[in-house]
Amino acid sequence: MVPLRPLTLGDILNGAFSLIRSNPRTTVGLSLIVMAVASIVSSVGFSGYMADYGTFLDQVLTDPVSVDPDSPFPFSAWSIAAVYGGSLLSYAGIILVTGLLTTVIGLAVLGRKLSPSQAWAAVRDRLWSVLGLALLQILISFGLTLVLATVVVGGMVLGFVLIGTGGEGAGIAVVVLSLLLGLGGGIALFAWITIRLYFAMPIVVLERLGPGQALARSWRLTQGSWWRVFGIVLLASMLIGFVSSLLSTPFTLIAVVPSFVFPGEAWAAVVSGAVMFVANVLVYSITTPFTVGVTTLLYVDLRMRREGLDLKLHSAAQAGYEAGPEIYLPEPRA
Template identity: 35%
Template sequence: MPLRPLGLGDIYDAAFRVIRFNPKATVGSAVLVATVAMSLPIIVTGILTASTNLTIAETGSTDDSLVGYLGAFGSLGVGLVLFAFGNLLVTGMIAHVVAAAAIGRRLSLGEAWAATHGKRWRLVGLSLLIGFGFMLALALYVLVFALVVTTAPTGAVVAFGIITVPALIVLMIWAWIRLAYLPVPALMLEDVGVIGALQRCYTLTRQQFWRTFGIALLTMVLVGVATNILTFPITLVGQVGALAVDARYSVLVLIISQAVAQVIAAAFSTPFSSAVTSLQYVDQRMRKEAYDVELMRQAGLTG
């Protein structure tokens, strides 16, 4: 990547270059995590298909089929939780991959994993803290809104909603960019803790809110569209296949299609979005802290 402040085109081009430069530690790690996590619902559903009745009779569900359905779709939920946890660790690995690629180094999958040593549980704690903060803010708003609805006249409730709902959305977007968008690469690449990573995110996005927000929003839209394009055929085949096969195997076909779609989505969405976020972190440091000079020194381009 060019060791200078990056434009939008530079960031996207560098993200694809990093992925091509080191596919094993980017796409490979994402696919590995998704495959392991999504194997659980396939195995559980396969066992349930062989041992229970997963078909629902026209007259209603039997206890056996209800247990089967709960087990199958419950295991899918557990698999998605495991995938989210593993995906979080992959984002931390990709931050190191991007930092190494900036100076021309290619980390192996094992080296990228080893680079996260000592920061993995901090990364989990950071994610939980951010998630809890957003949920707490939303819960407090719902509580206040419920109190207004039960105590105020209709006109006041409507006015409260018109004013506060957009304000809440704006506040959430502000918190996303200023506190929750860049702390992962900061935590991975700097000698800071969870709170320090949040502070670094706040510092790096100061006077850069709209630029950071625009790139983040565009990336989210592009990744969402591309993921839907990649997974729609598989999901459609799964739904058609569930109707075409024997009713006993319809749930298994659906679970397999969902699992495969998740793996394919992870192969693109996780490496690209994580690389873009890490590159925005590098870009902000180059703009604010002359980080490009430090990278040149590490790459041996300066004396």
């Protein structure tokens, strides 16, 4: 499906589509099953959210004076908790699908088509490492956000203090500088670190390393290749965002219509939740395999360029045996 040599941009994008198309039962099927289970809670929460909104809208239209000005927030705590808890569960589902499909795509490079059960058997012993890596990545993002927020808030507080004490020019300069560093610098820092750690997931799954080792390995692997990886990831993300919007927008519009047209009706909220459930499952089952395909092929390409992995893959292909994930284990250093 892809040439066993360093890959071009076209090879990577076409290869991601081809690898999915060649084995839709596993690539799309696994995503469909996992995301269908993972999206249930968020869809129920969205139903409650729309039911609360419909009740509030009906109250406003019927008797605006009856709305309590001291309690203008119309949503119940359980619906908010279900929406955000469901989002977390959906994220866990994406992580699980990513781990499963990384092995599927990695072995599809050699022409192997794994069934869903074979994909599960290959990744089952790596699940704790996959989840541990996801947790580490969340903590890294949270830490960076906290640092940048401290820079912005601290700079603005200092700037307003200076303005209040008569140093208007210095205060305004500090406020502007803190915003530039916090926003502009924050985006640049997030992008740089994200790309440097971008291949940690395929490394955890295919190279059998622990979460911390995988992050360090990805950092070394992307040394000197940041701009190329960034450009391909940015282009792929734009394609995925466009497709996601194209698929989800009609469902989103359909989901909110019942609560506006029939405010306060219980069935309208149920319909809204069901529509959003279908939308989430459909979008993730199509976009997640492509995302994993691009990531895995970029990882394979980088190892071909840096470590001669293409020679190892050629040898395995010519030998004619069904190689497993062990084909991606790095050669021991002398």
